[in-house]
Amino acid sequence: MKHKLLAGLDIAVESICYTLLTYLLLSALFSMKHSLLYIPLMALYTVITGQYLRGLEKHIPRAWLRWLLLAVCFGAVLAVAATVGYLRMEFVPFAA
Structure with a gap:
């Protein structure tokens, strides 16, 4: 019983971390869709x-x-993106 509880907790933590990481990564992808960083970010997502x-x-x-479970996580990412929106990510050049 303890093993199943720990396995369930491990799955829950992995899924939450994956969902948050995917949301941040997809926000970066959406923000930089006209940049060369789009290609490595898409590879990282894969x-x-x-x-x-x-x-x-x-x-x-x-x-x-x-x-x-992957579809549930993707649905959670879509729900967060639909309610909160995406995080704008930009590169700000250093002041010279």
Whole structure:
């Protein structure tokens, strides 16, 4: 019982961290869509999503449950973005 509780807590913490990180990364992607940084940020988003799914493999053996949890996290990101909006991220040049 204790093992299942710890596994559930681990999944919850990973999902919350993934959701927050994805929100920040998608805000950066949206802010810099006309910049060259868009390409590495999109690659980073792909890698982070793959690492999240790979990290869930040790706790959730069925693939469809992992994909369902990923969809729930993506829905949470969309809900936050719809209510709060996105964070504007810009590069401010250093004063000379």
